[in-house]
């Protein structure tokens with residue numbers, strides 16, 4: 053379906069043409085004086101110079117052409133030359149009917165579906181999942197769902213950090229504590245035990261301990277680097293330990309992501325491309341792309357037009373070890389070979405933007421990707437505490453994702469059970485759904501690149517621009533629909549009608565922005581547009597609700613028309629919250 057503003061502009065352009073003016077002047081926008089009119093066109097002002105005529109007389113001539121228009125109820129030429137338009141209820145009704153009849157509410161899917169790889173999540177094995185990784189998961193999941201809804205083929209890859217120094221650190225600390233473990237006997241050639249010599253709890257304590265030690269003790273760090281080197285070079289005991297670490301950690305990650313309703317198609321990690329590195333290095337050398345610089349192998353990626361310094365992309369360190377870069381480039385190579393994506397989108401902390409600039413330039417220069425492959429970095433800002441500093445626990449430590457979710461859950465539970473009779477089970481279930489909405493909406497309603505403040509009180513409030521407010525509005529609609537059915541109404545039989553009140557008309561106009569909004573949310577990789585849309589829509593729904601006695605209406609036609617309108621609203625809201633990665637509830 054065409055976008056509503058396109059149809060309206062088309063009508064206006066036709067009138068400009070008929071009145072003898074350039075059609076291009078007839079662009080219509082939403083009114084910035086909604087108290088006076090719904091849409092406006094400023095084309096007569098723009099045309100005044102070109103036609104050497106007073107803008108008001110151009111506007112009047114155009115307005116004359118629109119008498120009896122099917123699209124406009126009224127078009128008024130007002131000084132100094134604006135065209136103030138009100139839209140025809142019958143036209144709105146037709147548009148709405150089109151949305152009702154179409155599977156995706158008038159949205160046209162992409163004509164040429166792309167294959168998109170979304171690189172998001174990016175947790176590091178054996179390090180606790182903390183709020184820094186939260187944003188990537190939440191934004192990535194929503195971008196994935198939005199892109200799929202648009203008809204694209206999307207593959208989400210978690211890209212685990214499982215191959216760096218942190219693995220060496222853990223192995224080193226384990227060796228300090230349990231040197232007798234069979235994994236450290238380099239003469240051993242048998243099988244290794246099936247069960248890991250640690251629990252997830254221990255693992256999570258081992259990493260920070262080891263990391264702390266390595267910062268203070270150079271010899272310890274040296275050992276950790278050596279362990280990393282041995283691991284990467286395939287020492288069997290180290291590989292076996294690493295596999296245990298990976299298994300234990302991934303099981304825990306899966307549980308955490310499931311709680312967040314985030315899921316990945318691929319659970320690949322940096323380690324998966326290890327075996328590709330030698331061939332890639334050869335390729336870069338033979339192609340003349342890479343050269344030695346102070347012993348390290350690098351690819352220059354600066355360009356003449358650069359205004360800031362872009363350092364070379366390092367492929368191998370002087371000791372031959374690979375880096376974060378190396379695995380990212382080899383991953384690009386693997387993806388091009390195995391999946392041939394049109395686009396790769398990375399959803400990572402914006403502090404990595406220079407890094408990705410280097411990696412992308414290097415991938416292009418060395419032709420790891422095709423000329424038309426799009427590489428896109430969506431850098432997100434930091435989630436700060438109320439003090440404006442990166443979010444921490446009350447004690448000042450790194451907040452673990454699990455604890456954060458728990459905290460929001462408890463807060464929601466408290467609110468839900470306050471002054472109310474509700475079963476424990478229902479309260480817990482509702483609390484967990486609303487909590488997830490609070491957290492995700494709180495994050496997604498901000499433009500991703502911006503920092504934002506995590507404010508528990510505000511995020512969990514059922515008033516204002518929040519997740520709970522949206523769920524509350526949906527629950528309100530559900531309750532009206534339930535009552536309508538209890539009165540004997542049949543939801544399958546209701547039909548849309550022409551709007552009859554102002555608040556109803558405003559509601560329909562909000563609703564009609566759906567396809568325009570979805571396209572923009574996809575193209576600009578901007579889930580916050582979905583949030584803004586459902587927030588405005590919810591406000592319009594609540595205003596309509598307060599101004600209309602829906603269930604008491606005696607005119608049956610009117611009443612069923614309103615019920616149909618609410619059904620459509622609910623359907624669209626359900627779709628949108630699903631695209632944001634949470635779900636509605638039956639009762640608030």
Ligand code: ARG
Nearest residue numbers: 171174175176211213380400
């Ligand atoms: N593991 C990384 C980190 O915690 C994020 C990974 C992002 N993705 C990538 N392909 N580099 O910083």
